[in-house]
Amino acid sequence: MNQIVLGIFNWYHKNARNLPWRATNDPYKIWLSEIILQQTQIIQGLNYYEKFLENFSSVNKLAKADEDQILKLWQGLGYYSRARNLHKAAKIVSTQYNGSFPTTYSEIIKLPGVGEYTASAIASFAFEQAYPVLDGNVFRFIARLYDIDLPIDEQKNRKVFMVLLNELMQNQQPSTFNNAMMEMGAIICKPQNPLCNVCPVQTFCEAYKNNTIAIRPVKNKKVKVSIRHLNFFFIEYNGGFYLEQRIGKGIWQNLFQLPLIETKSVIKTPDISEYLKALYNYNIKSVIEHHQSVRHLLTHQTIEAQFWRIKVDQKPLFANQNTVFTNLSNYKNFAVPKLIENYLLLL
Ligand code: SF4
Numbered sequence: 001m002n003q004i005v006l007g008i009f010n011w012y013h014k015n016a017r018n019l020p021w022r023a024t025n026d027p028y029k030i031w032l033s034e035i036i037l038q039q040t041q042i043i044q045g046l047n048y049y050e051k052f053l054e055n056f057s058s059v060n061k062l063a064k065a066d067e068d069q070i071l072k073l074w075q076g077l078g079y080y081s082r083a084r085n086l087h088k089a090a091k092i093v094s095t096q097y098n099g100s101f102p103t104t105y106s107e108i109i110k111l112p113g114v115g116e117y118t119a120s121a122i123a124s125f126a127f128e129q130a131y132p133v134l135d136g137n138v139f140r141f142i143a144r145l146y147d148i149d150l151p152i153d154e155q156k157n158r159k160v161f162m163v164l165l166n167e168l169m170q171n172q173q174p175s176t177f178n179n180a181m182m183e184m185g186a187i188i189c190k191p192q193n194p195l196c197n198v199c200p201v202q203t204f205c206e207a208y209k210n211n212t213i214a215i216r217p218v219k220n221k222k223v224k225v226s227i228r229h230l231n232f233f234f235i236e237y238n239g240g241f242y243l244e245q246r247i248g249k250g251i252w253q254n255l256f257q258l259p260l261i262e263t264k265s266v267i268k269t270p271d272i273s274e275y276l277k278a279l280y281n282y283n284i285k286s287v288i289e290h291h292q293s294v295r296h297l298l299t300h301q302t303i304e305a306q307f308w309r310i311k312v313d314q315k316p317l318f319a320n321q322n323t324v325f326t327n328l329s330n331y332k333n334f335a336v337p338k339l340i341e342n343y344l345l346l347l
Pocket residue numbers: 141144145188189190194195196199200201202205206207208213
């Protein structure tokens with residue numbers, strides 16, 4: 001075995017974190033953990049992983065669930081398209097594969113929400129197939145180990161890293177190899193202040209020799225962030241309030257939110273009645289109070305949210321057919337985005 005891999009394996013066997021999805025080769029559980037852990041910290045993901053398995057112990061049970069139930073369980077994790085794809089993929093496995101997870105990389109990667117990384121993870125962890133995983137941790141570790149100055153966010157450079165990983169892996173213990181590479185990136189070769197003094201491959205590390213650790217990996221693109229002004233209305237009527245389901249594409253698809261008006265810029269209290277009249281057929285006597293302004297950061301969007309509290313003495317007519325009447329004791333039955341939940345928890 002290559003000396004670099006030997007060093008990493010020895011370190012991994014002594015230091016690996018005890019994570020439940022590492023103690024199984026069940027492809028359903030591995031797939032579930034991988035989808036949950038995309039863009040999610042392990043500590044947070046752990047609770048969701050357990051919650052999903054408690055509710056859906058098999059892919060067939062997940063396939064039969066209502067989407068609302070899945071979104072509700074997913075609440076707080078963000079990137080809700082992952083949850084919808086999870087459901088779609090479960091239905092495909094349940095119907096086209098009779099509930100047995102597909103066993104080849106080429107079949108796995110066709111499932112909704114599964115990209116190269118996730119397909120490699122499932123193929124290696126569940127079936128010991130030699131597909132190296134290349135996530136952010138592995139990119140960073142390899143970029144430093146070989147002192148690679150190619151931008152990691154350019155797709156064409158991916159194959160350079162894959163060639164190196166395949167050479168290192170050499171079809172040996174793919175599951176241990178992938179876990180160990182990711183764990184090295186997460187625990188030793190961290191983005192800031194990597195633990196070079198205890199690194200098992202320090203003597204092989206080119207970035208350490210060349211003093212380039214701080215500038216590896218190289219990234220080119222800057223994420224473009226757009227600003228959106230969302231005005232939410234807590235409309236109080238007869239002891240309750242209203243939630244509407246988001247039906248279009250985009251953020252929070254199919255989740256429930258307070259009735260919303262999106263504007264191009266910040267709006268002030270005196271203008272609110274005009275907006276409400278136009279959009280909610282809302283020509284009734286009401287009390288309007290500006291309640292809260294919150295900045296909510298998503299990867300590609302900054303949401304400037306304003307919350308308005310409105311007391312009405314007549315039932316409003318909503319254009320959105322998917323509007324429901326609820327109250328502060330029962331709204332938790334609906335999947336709502338974190339931003340809305342945080343507001344409702346204050347009331
Ligand atoms: S020596 Fe430092 S920079 Fe190099 S692989 Fe180890 S932790 Fe990363």
